[in-house]
Each structure stands twice: as structure tokens, then as C-alpha cells.
Amino acid sequence: MILAVDVGNTRIKAAVFEGTILLEVFVFMKTELEKSIQNILNKYKKISHLVVSSVSDVEKQAFISFESSVNIHFVSHKDSFPFVNCYETPQTLGIDRMVLAAGATLQFPSQNRLVIDAGTCVTYDFIDENDNYLGGAISPGLRLRYEALHNYTAKLPLLTLENPKHFTAKSTSESIHSGVVNGLVCEIDGFINQYKAQFSNFIIILTGGDTEFLAKRLKNTIFANSNFLLESLNQTFQYKIKND
Structure with a gap:
């Protein structure tokens, strides 16, 4: 399972995927990031990857506490893109x-x-x-x-x-x-x-x-x-x- 996290300008949206199937969507404020991510990981214990796209000032450090339980990837310009x-x-x-x-x-x-x-x-x-x-x-x-x-x-x-x-x-x-x-x-x-x-x-x-x-x-x-x-x-x- 993959947890995709989109850190926007005003709020954060996240979704759990099994393959290409979207299982559930979550919306929360930046101040609730760590608590909300932990709740999602507790609910979906098979999540193995946390993938983050951010246009905001939320620091990578906010996600580091989850490194022990999931693989974390921050999408960057260095990644492979299909265009x-x-x-x-x-x-x-x-x-x-x-x-x-x-x-x-x-x-x-x-x-x-x-x-x-x-x-x-x-x-x-x-x-x-x-x-x-x-x-x-x-x-x-x-x-x-x-x-x-x-x-x-x-x-x-x-x-x-x-x-x-x-x-x-x-x-x-x-x-x-x-x-x-x-x-x-x-x-x-x-x-x-x-x-x-x-x-x-x-x-x-x-x-x-x-x-x-x-x-x-x-x-x-x-x-x-x-x-x-x-x-x-x-x-x-x-x-x-x-x-x-």
C-alpha cells in the first residue's frame, strides 16, 4: 500500500492506494500533519511507502519520525517523469x-x-x-x-x-x-x-x-x-x- 500526501498552500490532502485503487482520502490542516499521518498508518498497517509532493513551507523534518515504519519519498525535479x-x-x-x-x-x-x-x-x-x-x-x-x-x-x-x-x-x-x-x-x-x-x-x-x-x-x-x-x-x- 502507498500513502500519497499532497502538501498544498492552505491544507494537506492524503490518500491510501492499493495498486491503482484509491481506498480513502483524508484532508487536514498543516498543524495536524503528524497526528493525522500517524492515525492513517495505524488504520492501514500494510502501508509500505509514504510519497510526498509539497509546494508549501512544511519541512521534510515533519515526516522523519515515520522513517522507522515506512519508506519515505519526496517527489523532486530529479525524479523520472513520463514527459x-x-x-x-x-x-x-x-x-x-x-x-x-x-x-x-x-x-x-x-x-x-x-x-x-x-x-x-x-x-x-x-x-x-x-x-x-x-x-x-x-x-x-x-x-x-x-x-x-x-x-x-x-x-x-x-x-x-x-x-x-x-x-x-x-x-x-x-x-x-x-x-x-x-x-x-x-x-x-x-x-x-x-x-x-x-x-x-x-x-x-x-x-x-x-x-x-x-x-x-x-x-x-x-x-x-x-x-x-x-x-x-x-x-x-x-x-x-x-x-x-
């Missing part, structure tokens, strides 16, 4: 984006793939049908957009995510909801349309914490899977084992 990295600054490419690109390459062979990860930030990653990672884009996610409007203006309130009642809003709060939600939806559809205009044989993968909220609002047909990064982390580790 050619054409990024001009490959060492600055986030590990989470590399893992997503690997998962898309392995799960959807011989296709053009656009992976959209909608979390704290929204990342766009494109891998062509010849398994070349060509790059993508990064923009603020829903929460960051709400916070930016509040933090960088004098009077706009800090709101939490809510489905806008009208496209043309009639109050300040409704205007913020319409601008944040509809703005991001239009952005995502716009990115998709740009790629579809250039490439055929195309699949769009939407993942991340805001997957469910955004998926039903997009005009384009997508493959939505909020656990795609965890599944990709498991697949990336399996690929490493076979190719090292």
Missing part, C-alpha cells in the same frame, strides 16, 4: 504541476492534455500528444480574488464563496460574487477555447479544491476529478519504481 520538460526554467516548475502533468500523460496517452488545478492559485498545464510539457499559466484562485478585493481597497468587504444570483449584480456584495465567480469561469473557458483552436485530439482535466463548484459552470466539456493530483502522485511514484 519531456520543455519549460525554459525547469527547476522553477512547481512539483505539483509536474505531478499533474505526469498523471495526465500516463492516464491519457497520445492526446493533447490541458490540466487545470483550481485551488489557492489556478494553474494551467499543457502536455501535447507527443508527451512534451510545453508550459501553461498561473492566476489567482477564487479565495485569493475575494481577499485581494478586500485587502487592496478601502471599503470592499471580505466575502466567502457564494454562487452569484445575477450576472448583472444590483449590490456591492452581489457585484463581488459576480466578478469573482463569473470572472474566473470566463477565464477558464477562455483558456480552453484558445487551446482548442490550436489543437485537436484534446482532453481537459479539471482538479483542485474548487473543482465541484466550477465544473457545472463551465461551457466546455471537461473531465472533472478533485483527487486527480493524489492519483497522479501515486502514478508518478509507480512510474519512478519501474524506470529507476
Whole structure:
């Protein structure tokens, strides 16, 4: 069994896999890391490998206490990946984006793939049908957009995510909801349309914490899977084992 751990900007997600089968998903805060990991290991005593992908400031030291019971692997740029990295600054490419690109390459062979990860930030990653990672884009996610409007203006309130009642809003709060939600939806559809205009044989993968909220609002047909990064982390580790 493998325990895959994704350390994000705001929270940690983990999943237990037996081969390619996802058995259970866990979500917890960074402050709960050691206790939560230990509880998972106690529940699934056959876990032999702990695989970590991190874009956060959580130190490797936080995982060291588990070395006596499982093999720990931190995914890095030195690992084997199933694509050619054409990024001009490959060492600055986030590990989470590399893992997503690997998962898309392995799960959807011989296709053009656009992976959209909608979390704290929204990342766009494109891998062509010849398994070349060509790059993508990064923009603020829903929460960051709400916070930016509040933090960088004098009077706009800090709101939490809510489905806008009208496209043309009639109050300040409704205007913020319409601008944040509809703005991001239009952005995502716009990115998709740009790629579809250039490439055929195309699949769009939407993942991340805001997957469910955004998926039903997009005009384009997508493959939505909020656990795609965890599944990709498991697949990336399996690929490493076979190719090292």
C-alpha cells in the first residue's frame, strides 16, 4: 500500500492506494500533519511507502519520525517523469504541476492534455500528444480574488464563496460574487477555447479544491476529478519504481 500526501498552500490532502485503487482520502490542516499521518498508518498497517509532493513551507523534518515504519519519498525535479520538460526554467516548475502533468500523460496517452488545478492559485498545464510539457499559466484562485478585493481597497468587504444570483449584480456584495465567480469561469473557458483552436485530439482535466463548484459552470466539456493530483502522485511514484 502507498500513502500519497499532497502538501498544498492552505491544507494537506492524503490518500491510501492499493495498486491503482484509491481506498480513502483524508484532508487536514498543516498543524495536524503528524497526528493525522500517524492515525492513517495505524488504520492501514500494510502501508509500505509514504510519497510526498509539497509546494508549501512544511519541512521534510515533519515526516522523519515515520522513517522507522515506512519508506519515505519526496517527489523532486530529479525524479523520472513520463514527459519531456520543455519549460525554459525547469527547476522553477512547481512539483505539483509536474505531478499533474505526469498523471495526465500516463492516464491519457497520445492526446493533447490541458490540466487545470483550481485551488489557492489556478494553474494551467499543457502536455501535447507527443508527451512534451510545453508550459501553461498561473492566476489567482477564487479565495485569493475575494481577499485581494478586500485587502487592496478601502471599503470592499471580505466575502466567502457564494454562487452569484445575477450576472448583472444590483449590490456591492452581489457585484463581488459576480466578478469573482463569473470572472474566473470566463477565464477558464477562455483558456480552453484558445487551446482548442490550436489543437485537436484534446482532453481537459479539471482538479483542485474548487473543482465541484466550477465544473457545472463551465461551457466546455471537461473531465472533472478533485483527487486527480493524489492519483497522479501515486502514478508518478509507480512510474519512478519501474524506470529507476
